[in-house]
Amino acid sequence: MSKPGMSDKKGLILLSAGGTGGHLFPAQALAEVLIARGWRVDLVTDERGDRYGGKFPAETMHIIPAATVRGGNPLTYIKTAFVLGIGVLRAFFLIGKLKPRVVVGFGGYPTLTPLIAASLRRIHTVIHDQNAVMGRANRMLADRVEVVATSFPKVHMLGEKNAHKAVRTGAPVRAAVVEAASAYDPPETDGEFRLLVFGGSQGARIFSDVVPGAIARLDEAHRDRLKLVQQCREEDMERVRAGYDAIGVNAELAPFFPDMPKRIADAHLVISRSGASTVAELAVIGRPGILVPLPHAIDNDQLLNATALAQAKGGWLLPQPAFTPHRLAEDLTSRMDNPAMLATAAAAATGVGNPRAAETLADVVEALAEGKEIPAELKGAAA
Numbered sequence: 001m002s003k004p005g006m007s008d009k010k011g012l013i014l015l016s017a018g019g020t021g022g023h024l025f026p027a028q029a030l031a032e033v034l035i036a037r038g039w040r041v042d043l044v045t046d047e048r049g050d051r052y053g054g055k056f057p058a059e060t061m062h063i064i065p066a067a068t069v070r071g072g073n074p075l076t077y078i079k080t081a082f083v084l085g086i087g088v089l090r091a092f093f094l095i096g097k098l099k100p101r102v103v104v105g106f107g108g109y110p111t112l113t114p115l116i117a118a119s120l121r122r123i124h125t126v127i128h129d130q131n132a133v134m135g136r137a138n139r140m141l142a143d144r145v146e147v148v149a150t151s152f153p154k155v156h157m158l159g160e161k162n163a164h165k166a167v168r169t170g171a172p173v174r175a176a177v178v179e180a181a182s183a184y185d186p187p188e189t190d191g192e193f194r195l196l197v198f199g200g201s202q203g204a205r206i207f208s209d210v211v212p213g214a215i216a217r218l219d220e221a222h223r224d225r226l227k228l229v230q231q232c233r234e235e236d237m238e239r240v241r242a243g244y245d246a247i248g249v250n251a252e253l254a255p256f257f258p259d260m261p262k263r264i265a266d267a268h269l270v271i272s273r274s275g276a277s278t279v280a281e282l283a284v285i286g287r288p289g290i291l292v293p294l295p296h297a298i299d300n301d302q303l304l305n306a307t308a309l310a311q312a313k314g315g316w317l318l319p320q321p322a323f324t325p326h327r328l329a330e331d332l333t334s335r336m337d338n339p340a341m342l343a344t345a346a347a348a349a350t351g352v353g354n355p356r357a358a359e360t361l362a363d364v365v366e367a368l369a370e371g372k373e374i375p376a377e378l379k380g381a382a383a
Contacts, residue, residue, distance in 0.1 A: 010037070010038045010039045010040075010101075010369075011039065011040065011100075011101045011369070012039070012040045012041070012042060012098055012099065012100045012101060013034050013039050013040070013041050013042075013100060013101060013102050013103075013104065013365060013369065014041075014042050014043075014044060014095070014098060014100035014102070014103045014104070014114065014118075015027045015030065015031060015041060015042070015043050015044070015058070015103075015104050015105075015106070016043070016044040016045065016103065016104070016105045016106065016110065016111040016114040016115065017043070017045055017105070017106035017107070017108060017110070017111060018045070018046065018066075018106070018107060018108015018109060018110045018111060018137070020108065021277060022107075022130065022275050022276060022277045023106045023107050023108045023111075023130075024045070024056065024106070025173070025174055025277045026106055026128060026130055026171060026172040026173070026276075026277065026280075026358075027043065027056075027104075027106045027172075028055075028056055028057065028174055029172035029173050029174045029175070029177075029357075029358040030104065030128075030172050030358050030361050030362060030365070031043070031056065031057050031058060032057055032174065032175050032358065033358045033359055033361075033362040034362055034365065034366075035057055037362065037366070039366075039369075040059050041057065041058050041059060042058050042059055042060045042061070042062060042098060042100070043056055043058040043060075043061045043062065044061075044062045044063075044064055044091065044094070044110070044111075044114045045061065045062075045063065045064075045110050046063065046064070046065070046066045046108075046109075046110040047063060062094060064087050064090050064091055064094070064110065064113055064114065065083050065086055065087045065090070065113075066083070066084070066087055066108075066109045066110040066112065066113065084112060084113060087112070087113030088112075088113045088116050088117050088120075090113070091113040091114040091116070091117035091118075092117040092120060092121065094114075094117075095114065095117050095118055095121055095123060096121065100118075100123060101123075101124065101368075101369035102123070102124040102125070102126060102365050102368050102369045103115060103118035103123055103124070103125050103126075104125075104126045104127070104128065104365055105125075105126070105127040105128070105137075105138070105141065105145075106127070106128050106130070107127070107128070107129060107130065107135045107137055107138050108135070108137055109137050111127070111137055111138075111141070112137055112140060112141065115127065115141050115144065115145060116141070116144065119144040119145065124146060124368040124369065125141075125144065125145040125146050125147070126145060126146065126147040126148075126149060126364065126365060126368065127141050127142070127145050127147075127148055127149065128148075128149040128150075128151075128169070128172070128361060129148070129149070129150055129151065129155065130151050130171050130276030130277060130280065131151070131152075131276045131299075131301040131304065131305055132151075132152045132154070132155065132156060132301065132304035132305050132307070132308050133155070133156035133157050133299045133300065133301045133304050134148075134155055134156065134157045134158050134299075135299065135301070136299070139157055139159075142158065142159065142162045142165070143161075143162065145165070146165065146368065147165055147167055147364060147368065147374065148162060148165045148166045148167070149166075149167050149168075149169045149361055149364060150166055150167070150168050150169070151168075151169070151170055151171035151276060151280065151357070152168075152308055153168055156299075156304060157299065164379075166379065167364055167374060167378040167379050168378060169354075169357050169360040169361040169364060169378065170280075170353075170354030170356070170357030170360060170361075171276060171277070171279075171280035171354070171357050172280075172357045172358035172361055173277075173280050173281055173284050173355070173357065173358065174261070176261045176262075177261045177280075177281050177284050177285060177355075178284060178355045179261070180261035180262050180264065180265040180285050181265070181284055181285045181286060181350075181353075181355060182265055182285070182286075183286075184286055184287065184342075184343055184346035184347070184350075186268070186339035186340070186342055186343045186346075187225075187268045187336070187339050187342070188339070189337065189339060190225070191225065192225060192227050193222075193225045193226055193227065193268055193269075193336050194227045194229075194266055194267050194268045194269075195226055195227070195228050195229070195267065195268065195269055195270075195271070195332075196229045196230075196263050196264060196266070196267035196269070196270045196271070196272075197211050197228070197229070197230040197231065197270075197271045197272070198230070198231035198257070198260070198263075198270075198271075198272050198273075199231060199272065199273050204233075204273060204294075205233060205236060206292065206320060206323065207230065207231075207232075207271065207292075208232050208233065208236035208239070208240045210323055210324065210325055210328060211230065211271065211328065212240055212243035212244060212247075213243075213325030214325040214326075214328035214329040214332060215228070215244070215247065215249055215329075215332075216243070216246075216247045216325070217325055217326065217329035218329055218332060218333060219333075222332070222333060222336055223247065223248070223249055225336065226249060227250075228244070228249060228250075228251040228252070229251070229252045229257070229263055229267075230251055230252070230253050231253075231254060231255065231256065231257060232253050232254070232255060233255060234255045237253055237255070240253060241253055260281075261281065261285065264281060264282065264285050264287050265285050265287070267287055268287075268342060269287075269288055269289070269290070269332075269335055269342060270282060270287055270288070270289040270290070271289065271290045271292070271328075272289055272290075272291060272292070273291070273292060273293065273294055273302060274291040274292070274293045274294075274302040274303070274305045274306035274309070274317075275294075275302060275305070276301070276305055279291070279305045279306070279308070279309055280353065280357075282309070282314075282315065282349055282353075283309065283314060283349045283350065283352040283353030283354075284350075284353035284354070284355045285353070286346050286347070286349050286350035286353065287346055287349060288314065288315055288316075288335075288342050288345035288346050288349060289309070289314075289315040289316070289349075290315065290316050290318050290328075290331060290335075291305075291306035291309065291310070291315050291316065291317055291318065292306075292318050292319070292320055292323050293305070293306045293317070293319065293320070294320075295319070295320045295321075303317075303319075308352070309349065309352060312348050312349070312351065312352045313344070313345060313348040314345055314346075314348040314349030314350075314351070314352050315345060315349060316331070316345075318331070360378065363375065364378065
């Protein structure tokens with residue numbers, strides 16, 4: 001899957017990320033910067049990442065088997081260990097062939113094997129964690145790698161033993177996100193109100209269940225102001241459209257919006273989950289959001305991400321048990337009637353965002369590749 005025309009001036013940086021947008025988008029942001037600086041970039045991922053292969057700006061994408069480490073019977077552990085062992089072996093030979101200057105991981109179990117292999121070959125290693133709490137795969141790698149790059153000033157579960165490895169770079173976002181950043185234009189109290197609803201790369205059923213009912217509870221004057229864009233799962237599309245048709249609301253619905261950064265920038269208010277990439281993009285673009293963390297996550301990463309933005313006054317945390325049509329209708333009415341509140345939150349969100357995070361992370365990677373010191377001001381994110 002080679003792409004011609006890549007520069008060979010400085011050598012190869014090997015990136016590794018789990019095959020979801022939450023892991024791949026920050027890896028893509030770093031790749032864009034490194035390529036612009038004259039480095040070659042390859043990507044190691046799993047089969048899921050192949051869906052992004054045509055969009056990821058890597059010279060070559062390498063697929064290596066991965067397995068999720070989870071509880072189960074002894075047979076499950078044996079099977080997982082076998083798959084990971086095969087993956088480490090393949091990554092070991094791949095890295096020996098490619099000879100990258102640095103290997104950078106972005107979380108997810110597909111990063112385990114190349115980062116372990118890189119450490120065995122004594123190649124420089126970096127992991128980046130997008131969340132306010134370190135993911136399980138990154139926690140398993142933290143003892144082995146040289147640098148742990150973080151998005152937040154306080155990172156849960158990093159551990160005191162590895163705190164000296166921490167550098168705060170911020171959360172890298174794609175060039176399209178930085179380009180979408182613009183001054184917030186508050187809605188008029190009686191004018192159009194642009195509402196964007198999305199729930200991650202596959203949409204979230206809870207938004208299909210709750211948002212139409214909340215919109216139905218708004219009075220007619222508020223409903224008439226709405227310009228609604230909502231991401232829905234394919235299987236929910238028909239019932240959601242029927243719900244909006246029944247109350248005379250013209251909504252743009254789709255299972256995926258390829259221009260999501262522009263959609264965020266166009267919105268007066270966003271309702272979304274609080275994955276790391278979502279929070280980072282809201283902050284860099286500077287838009288207020290009602291954040292509904294995914295419940296029952298093992299490490300509560302989305303809750304901590306949403307809490308960090310809410311504590312900065314850049315959005316509002318609404319736990320899923322409280323995310324009901326009645327409560328959401330009240331919150332929407334309050335926000336629609338208070339443009340100053342929205343503008344204040346948009347400004348606060350912008351204060352959290354770091355549009356230069358990808359450049360900062362690239363500085364760290366280049367310092368390792370070239371045998372230089374990492375800038376002292378970046379060191380020491382709190383554990």
